[in-house]
Amino acid sequence: xxxxxxxxxxxxxxxxxxxxxxxxxxxxxxxxxxxxxxxxxxxxxxxxxxxxxxxxxxxxxxxxxxxxxxxxxxxxxxxxxxxxxxxxxxxxxxxxxxxxxxxxxxxxxxxxx
Numbered sequence: 710x711x712x713x714x715x716x717x718x719x720x721x722x723x724x725x726x727x728x729x730x731x732x733x734x735x736x737x738x739x740x741x742x743x744x745x746x747x748x749x750x751x752x753x754x755x756x757x758x759x760x761x762x763x764x765x766x767x768x769x770x771x772x773x774x775x776x777x778x779x780x781x782x783x784x785x786x787x788x789x790x791x792x793x794x795x796x797x798x799x800x801x802x803x804x805x806x807x808x809x810x811x812x813x814x815x816x817x818x819x820x821x822x
Contacts, residue, residue: 721795722771726753726761726778730786740783747781764795 765771
């Protein structure tokens with residue numbers, strides 16, 4: 710398997726974590742902040758306030774980050790974990806106000822094996 714086959718748009722994945730967490734009490738705010746920090750520490754980037762994204766070079770790698778996110782779920786609130794191919798993500802249409810903007814290219818990934 711060549712390098713092109715391993716990193717093509719149908720094999721590469723985007724993991725999206727969407728959430729709605731309660732923040733009424735100090736304890737709930739701390740739990741929400743901890744969950745967001747754990748996502749950032751695992752290489753996710755904020756897409757919108759409650760939507761975080763992470764590029765993964767393969768489905769197997771996406772599975773690792775999904776499993777890690779599941780272990781960090783807060784006790785309360787709603788969390789959705791979704792994965793889509795890089796090809797599907799490339800078809801996203803982004804708007805700031807009424808102006809369409811370009812999607813940012815995926816971050817460079819360094820593979821050490």
